[in-house]
Amino acid sequence: MFPTPIHQRPIVNQYIYKIFLPISLIIWLIPIFGILMTSIRGLGDITAGNMWGIPSEFLLFSNLYDVFTNTPMIKYTLNSFKVTIPTMLGAVALSCMTGFALANYKFKTNLIIFFIFIAGNFVPFQILMIPVRDLTFKIGLYNTITGLVLFHVAFQTGFCTLFMRNFIKALPQELIEAARMDGASEFRIFWKIILPLTRPAIAALCVLIFTFIWNDYFWATVLIQGDHAMPITAGLKSLNGQWITAYHLLSTGSIVAAIPPVIMFFLMQKHFIAGLTLGATKG
């Protein structure tokens, strides 16, 4: 193990480590503490410059009430779910198939197609912006959730294919060979043998896609204009313009926007990390 486990070190070092660990954590989380503290304050504290002192009032619920009743925050949150969940399902479904095709069959253009998926996944969004916006206009889906979802599904398929293909490739080949010997059709192999085995990969992709799409800001600004379809990231930005120095509301809104991916992360941490570190061990 590297570094040397702390319990093999002199007792003094152990104590120093145990003191430094929480201190470093507190420093690291200062921005988070900042908004948590501010979300319970009232306007009085903000204008008095009381940022780090004890809040003079406990107004978390009143702030939440303000945010939810005086702004379209509930609408924004719902919109975010309406964008995120179909994207997650769509991209995972498509990439299970593409990943399976690229991992299991040998054909001439296999690697080229695989690399196209990878390359597309890394391109800057700006090179896609104008044509995608144009296309969305032309098919009458500009300013709709469906239009945003369609693009997200297509784009995320790149990353998901990379992930799925590598995952399926690492599965034991003998399973597939044996099923073929028994005369199982390719679709049966996919449905009955491969899909059940990819469950951990599907879980990892779902958490990752959820986080990516929930946090997307760029495409939400490019493809959506009105409150009716605006997801929470873009909504928060537009509220920021109205709130100006109402930092207590801004903090409360930020927390609302951050909660779903944070919950997702803590519940599915193992899958989340497995997804992100794809390739950290190999590749």
Next chain:
Amino acid sequence: MELNNPKAKRITWWQKNQIKISPWIFLAPGLIFFSIYVIAPIFVSIGISFYQWDGLSPSIYVGLQNYIELLDDEYFYISLWNNLKWLIFFMLAVPIGLGLAIFLNQIVFGIRLIKSLFFFPFVISQVVIGLIFTWFYQPNYGVIAPFLNFIGLEGFSILANENTATYGIIFAGLYPQIAYCLILYLTGLNNINPEQIEAGRMDGAKGFHLFWNIVLPQLRHATFLAIVVTVIGALRSFDMVAIMTQGGPYGYSNVLAYYMFEQALSEYGYRMGYGSAIATVLFTIMMFYILFFIYRMYRNEREDNN
């Protein structure tokens, strides 16, 4: 007998060709979707960069005019230069993430929770991070106001100053990026071969020597991935700039990604052709990294197959 023949033939044809045709059936939906929304637009954008177009009226072919204009555009150079600053300073996330990973790679009470708390800035939207830091930097009400007063810079606004705005944004951007690199390196450290470490220790290697010669080479995959995601993050930086300064003051914190958006889709004008030219430049820069990444994957694939 003859009546049954065609059917029997068809089954054998399908059975014979199943393996050849199936991949295309599986690939079709994903590949078609991806081509329409990702691959084709790249070429369409490059095409638009040779036109003058406001998005509504007919476009006019202008050849290289947009690129020639770029060469004389002061704001383009500022953005390009800022992208370079992003590339350089964003890279700090890699060594800092590694340092933190080594610091946290211990087994003590509560370490799992502590690690999760270190990770989680990464899952928070950049919009939220950008808003938090913008408020932190506020000269009067901000969190760092007392500190600024202390060092005699009362009322100094980091984001409104042309020399500091970009660094202020990059600093905010580092927060989630360090968490990302930390995740990659902690996994890497977990997968290190303990026998090699022990063997190294037997040979008397310790401290920095052990780290540099034995640990770091084993972390090369994590390092590679950390560098790739950080470079891409630096070149893609859009959200933070859009939230924190919108390129201001006077374009001094602009980056190519945001400048392109500003030119093509904002109140400053709907210059689709010019925007596409900026996007094409950004794409070309990015392409070097993409090709490098793919080359590496290709090499690994070949090794796997031999």
